[in-house]
Amino acid sequence: MPPRKIIIDTDPGQDDAVAILLALASPEDIELLGLTCVAGNVPLALTSKNARIVCELAGKPHVRVFAGCDRPLGRDLVTAEHVHGKTGLDGPDLPDPTMPLQDQHAVDFIIDTLRDHPSGTVTLCPLGPLTNIATAFEKAPDIIPRVQEIVLMGGAYFEVGNITPTAEFNIYVDPQAADIVFKSGAPITVMPLDVTHKALVTPERNAAFRRLGTPVGIAVAQMTDFFERFDKEKYGSAGAPLHDPCVTAYLIRPDLFSGRVINVEIETGSDLTLGMTVADWWRVSGRDPNALFMGNIDADGFFTLLTERLARL
Numbered sequence: 001m002p003p004r005k006i007i008i009d010t011d012p013g014q015d016d017a018v019a020i021l022l023a024l025a026s027p028e029d030i031e032l033l034g035l036t037c038v039a040g041n042v043p044l045a046l047t048s049k050n051a052r053i054v055c056e057l058a059g060k061p062h063v064r065v066f067a068g069c070d071r072p073l074g075r076d077l078v079t080a081e082h083v084h085g086k087t088g089l090d091g092p093d094l095p096d097p098t099m100p101l102q103d104q105h106a107v108d109f110i111i112d113t114l115r116d117h118p119s120g121t122v123t124l125c126p127l128g129p130l131t132n133i134a135t136a137f138e139k140a141p142d143i144i145p146r147v148q149e150i151v152l153m154g155g156a157y158f159e160v161g162n163i164t165p166t167a168e169f170n171i172y173v174d175p176q177a178a179d180i181v182f183k184s185g186a187p188i189t190v191m192p193l194d195v196t197h198k199a200l201v202t203p204e205r206n207a208a209f210r211r212l213g214t215p216v217g218i219a220v221a222q223m224t225d226f227f228e229r230f231d232k233e234k235y236g237s238a239g240a241p242l243h244d245p246c247v248t249a250y251l252i253r254p255d256l257f258s259g260r261v262i263n264v265e266i267e268t269g270s271d272l273t274l275g276m277t278v279a280d281w282w283r284v285s286g287r288d289p290n291a292l293f294m295g296n297i298d299a300d301g302f303f304t305l306l307t308e309r310l311a312r313l
């Protein structure tokens with residue numbers, strides 16, 4: 001099979017960085033057409049800078065990086081410096097990028113790419129709030145049936161929420177955009193907190209990154225160390241969850257994940273539960289399924305894959 005053509009839509013973020021590195025390390029599985037950046041974990045100026053820092057860390061300065069929407073569709077931006085640090089990429093000390101940001105707006109790149117490729121051959125991989133994707137769908141609805149699949153990190157069912165008691169960060173930041181995407185009719189695969197909270201960077205897994213001894217291995221160890229500090233205080237768990245790389249790992253090894261094809265709706269009205277992914281896991285609503293909602297991951301298989309692939313960079 002030829003590699004899958006993808007666009008990664010991202011708000012780096014240490015875990016975004018690892019997801020991007022995994023894609024760049026896997027050319028036989030993934031052809032990265034471009035990185036589109038969105039405001040999320042930190043403001044757009046930083047996410048679009050961090051994406052380029054990550055490409056240069058990987059030795060891939062030719063990757064095209066586009067800046068997109070700097071705020072959610074209908075509300076003020078909520079960021080997560082309390083998790084990711086002031087830069088969004090705290091942990092390693094990485095140089096400022098020298099590769100340029102592309103002139104084109106990320107939303108127009110997404111539209112043009114979907115129109116220029118044969119229908120059903122481009123996959124979208126959102127790792128942040130869904131603002132860019134929803135804006136592209138609103139501006140050019142003709143691209144929606146051309147999308148091969150949307151594989152996204154966001155939402156939760158059994159784990160409920162991480163930014164509010166009932167909402168996961170990516171969906172909470174722009175619930176209106178998420179609502180547009182989940183109602184679009186495009187095939188959607190979701191990596192919710194239910195999966196990512198099982199992908200924990202234990203001390204042993206962190207040591208395996210560090211043992212690679214390469215700039216990439218050491219930077220990933222430092223990034224996941226930084227993450228760890230916050231999450232250990234918060235969850236008291238055996239390590240920090242590595243959210244976004246579940247998306248790129250799924251493209252390489254879908255057999256590592258299992259879930260259910262169910263209906264997922266986004267709460268956009270309630271102040272109390274804004275951004276909740278109302279996932280019909282038990283299929284009680286009678287509403288039509290619109291997403292493959294993952295529930296489980298082979299975490300050992302995932303970290304083995306990740307470490308083996310990162311060793312190539």
Ligand SMILES: [Ca+2]
Binds near residue numbers: 011244
């Ligand atoms: Ca992210």
